[in-house]
Structures are given as structure tokens and as C-alpha cells.
Amino acid sequence: MASSGGDNCTLCYDDDGTSTEAVTWCTECEVLLCTGCEKHHTKSKASKDHKTMSTKDYHNLPKFMLEISSQCRDHKKKFELYCSFHACPCCVQCITDKHKKCQDLKPLSDILKQVKSSASVQLFEKDLKNVKENLEEIIKYLNSRMNTNNSQKTKAAEQIRSMRKSIDDFLNKLEQKILDDLESKHSQLKSKMNTLLQQLKTQANQISQLQSEFSKMTQYATELQMYVGLREIEKTTSEAAKYIDELKSGDNFGGKRT
Template structure:
């Protein structure tokens, strides 16, 4: 495969030996500088995506070896059979899939695969597996530390007991110490073996994450689609490994304690034991991270990409907000609704049946509101006062107010920071640790509009009504 990558396929066909500088995944061959120009100009290939050879070679070897043509007929894949979960060339359809009804054009199946729910789910699964393996490893390492501390403490207790009964108990002490060391060594070995297997899994998951990142950047959609099946199997094996750890009770904490014998009243010759080494096993306090939706997305992306015209809305409920000039709303975890009334400066909290629960009066003209479930705080913006007010919903009292010195409209919370629409001052962020304000994006945002966060991505509306996505550092996506 490496020689195929480094040699221009077009020139090789003409018995000319030239090094390739780019790789076309759709043509499945490398191109030299001259052929690259013809390739870009040709009507049949001008829309093909090319990648520099140096970048394409960063893909894992097993991904580079994935063929994009049918190995049986040496024809390009054009159809995907959902029934058999396999790509097919034109001749495959005729020979073996003639009765299959769920046949989709391969271009429709792989379209947007890198931004599909399945790909996102794969990234999340790998991140979760890596996090869980790290948690278990750290927990087991901490158990070794506890065992060592237990051993140190018990050594002191044993020594103090030995002093009380003098030389007669020296031999018993030696026997008991051996029992203690043996117990600790035995459990250490068991835990160390488990940690070794966990570290191996961590390396596998890290490699999968690295490969997935490279696939996302450099692999073709078809390569990505086919490679995800291999990675899915690795993920499934790792999840089964985690389940095995729990079911086999390998996550139980082991501690050592010491129980003294009642030796003070006994005659020295009658004493044959001064204590007992006890291994106390209990379930570890460590918890595993778990996605809310444990069912992985299917590895076959939907063949139809929905757009706004496909959405069908069904009226669920009509609520009288009891307010005027409603400019903001937020939902509470229990289903209650909050509405900000701009003109009156009130915030009406409505029950799930639509009736009024109570009214907050923060004492300012309210523009927008945002409830943070993590801290049970309500964030209120006031465009007229250029301020952000934080209300503790437990006691319904204002906690503090931050003057941002500019227009302020939509607002969201993430990791101790408030991101807000400052209109002509762009997208800004205020840290709740020190109330410092930073301009994240220097652009004019649409006034009165909201902003949103999803999967660590920020979305905001520009002054021309276009929508922009950036990361939490303001980098354009």
C-alpha cells in the first residue's frame, strides 16, 4: 500500500514513474503535481476531495488498507444493502442482492457521516470508556495506598502488643507479621494484575481515539463509514470488559485490620495467638460515567438529511404567561416554565398545568433569563441596566449583580462561565469566579437574539441573520 501511495497512479498507468503529492480517495490513487492540475480541471473529477500525501499517510495502516472497490468484481461501491449491512458494486446487486428491498445509494448513506449522530456517539463512547478506565485504575491504585497505610498502622499495633507480653510472644509476632505481609502481597498482586489489564485497555481506547480523530480529518467518507464498524467492535469489547470487572466483583475494596486477642489475663504459655489479620472487602465508592442514552446509534447513517421543511409541529399545550412583552423563557427540571416580562420587569413561574406558581420581581427591566440546573440559580439579563443578576431559586433572592457595560441579550451557562450576546460588542463571556469579562468573538450579533450551547459548541445569530458555530474559546467552526 505504501508504494501505491507514493507513486502517481496516472503516470504509472502510462509507464512513467513520478512521485505523488496528493491522494484522491474517490479515484483511490495518488497524483503528481502535473496530474493534480489536470484532475482539478477535469469535469469528472474537479469536485473530488484531495488530501496531501503526507497528511493521508497519517491514517492508521488498517484504514489505509480498506478498499473502496468490490474485491470480487473490482468495481466501485455504488449501493449499500441495509439488510446485509454491506456495500455493493453494480454487479453485486444483480448477483446477490436482487431480492433485497432496502438498497440505498452509497453516496446518500455516507453523506455527512463525520457529523452524524453515529460518529458523535462513537467519540462519546470512546471518551467515556477512557474516563471509566482511568477512574478504575486510580481507584485500584488508591486501594494499594490504603493497604499500605493499613499495614503501617497494624505494624505499630502489633509492636505495641508485643511489648506488653515481652519475649515470650516473639515467635507469635513473627508468624503474625508473615500473615500480614502475605495478605497484603496477595491482594497487591491481584490488584496490580487488574491495573495492568486496565492500562492495556486504556492504551487501546487512546489509540482508537487517535485513529478516530485522524479518520475524521483525513479519511474519505467511505473509509470512515467502514472503519467505524471495526472501532465499534473494539468499543463493544471494552464495554464488556468493564461489565466483567463489575460482575466478577473485582471492584471491591480490600482493607486490612487487626483484632487483638485478650492476652492480659491469660498465662504466657496458654497464649498461641496475639491477633488476627482480617481482610475487609466492600464495594468501591468509585462510580462509572454513563451516557444518559446507553443505546449506541446505529452505524448506518440515515439516508435522508432532514431540513426545516421536513419538520411537522404538533401543538402540545397553550399557556397564558400572565405577562406583557415576553422576551425570555426557561424551563425548570420539574417541568415548570419561567417567562421574563420586559415591560413590567417580572418573571412569572408557571406550573406544568399552565397556572401561575409565583412571580419574581428582580427590580430591573428583564431581557432574557437562563436557569442553571447545576447550581439552582436563575440568571437574568437587563439590556437597559447593562447588568446580569443571579437569583438563588431556593430562597428566591438576588445573590449578586454584574455590570457588563454593554447591551446584553441572550445568555447561556457553561463550566462556571456565562456566555452572552453583547450585540455590537460581539459574543462575550463573564467568569463567575472573579466577574471578569472577555470578548470571545469580535462581530456584530443580532440584537435581542438568543445564543445556544450544544456538545461544547456555541451558536449565535449574526447581524445579517446568519448562524455561526464556534467552540468555547471562540474559534470559528
């Protein structure tokens, strides 16, 4: 993993606190090296066969890979073995502490040999490609469905507004028809009642005239005139009373009245 000095040489920083620009990363020592330290590192018998990479390539690694170390975090020793049962690398101390009963222990170097060209790498690459293509296909489908849903929503809203307009138009026409019918019936009833009112006024005038004639008759008529006149008055009064009864028994006043 990278030192606290970032892209500064790890060895220079650890030795005397000097900040020297690093150019190389040693994958086995896990240190950043400046140009001078890199020369010494490649000449040293202990590290001349170590694999290195440029700091640029080092920083191109995925972030989670920068956290992967070749040393055991528990014992601070280099991983040398691989436990197939637990599927993990082990240091010598790990075998004593956690893998005493594990039988299938192999040299880590054998496991890592040609790992980049192994069939599993190609299989993982194919799986990643398939997963990516499936996700893209699902995203494409969902976007299509969202567009369709938006279109359906717009169309449904237009249909609702159109239906509302049709209902409003129907109700407006129905209202106007009812109002027209009401006006027609009102006009007919008004005309009928005006006719009836004129008839009643005529009848009332006739009775008023009879009342006046009756008063004069009682003052000035002879007994014969009185007798004959009473018969005429009785006839007219009887007809008027019958007319009134017929009005009361009919529907002229909203039904029979008592």
C-alpha cells in the same frame, strides 16, 4: 489504499516506473498524485469533481481507515449502493451475487450525505468520551487500591514483626523465669541433700566407731561389761536402722525403695 510506491505518485509509477513525490491523495480513485498528475486529474472530465486530500492529511488517518476502499474487493467495482439489511456497501455485481432478495437498497451517496454532521457521529463521540472517562476512573481507582494495598501490606508486616518481638520478649522472660525457678529448686535440693549427706556421714562414723568399740569389747570386756555394752550397741544400731528405714520410705531417694 496507498500504492506500493508509498508517497510516490501512483500514476507515474504504474505508467513507467518513475518515482515522483506525491502531494495529493484522491479518495475516489484511491491513488497518490504528484503535482503534474494532480493538475491533469482536476482538469479531466471524469475526475474533476473527485475529492482529494494532501498526503500529510492522508497519513494522519487511522491505520485501519487506510485499508478501507471505495471499491468492492470481490468484483473490483466501485461501491454504488448500500444494503440496509446487511449494513454494507455494494457494487452492481454484489446485488446479483449476494443481495437478490434484499429489498432495502439505497444509493450509497444518499447514505454518505452529511455523514460527518449526523447525530450518530456526535453520539459516537459522546460514547467514546464516556468510555474513556470510565476507563480513566477505573484506572484511578485501581491505582488508589494498589497504593492502599501496598500501605496495608507494609503496616501488616510491621505489625507481624512487632508481634514477633513481643512473643520473643515473652518467651525470653518465661525462659528466664523457668531457669530461675530451676536454679532455685536445684539450690534448695542441693542444700537439702548436702545436709542429708552430712547426717549420713555422721551416722556412718558413729557405726564405724561402734564397730571398733565392739571389736575391743569382745577382746577385753568382762561379761558384765559385754552385756551392758551389747545393749548400748543394740540401741544405737536400732536407731540407725530406723533412721535408714525412714530415709528409704520417704522421698529422699525419689520415692519408696525396696
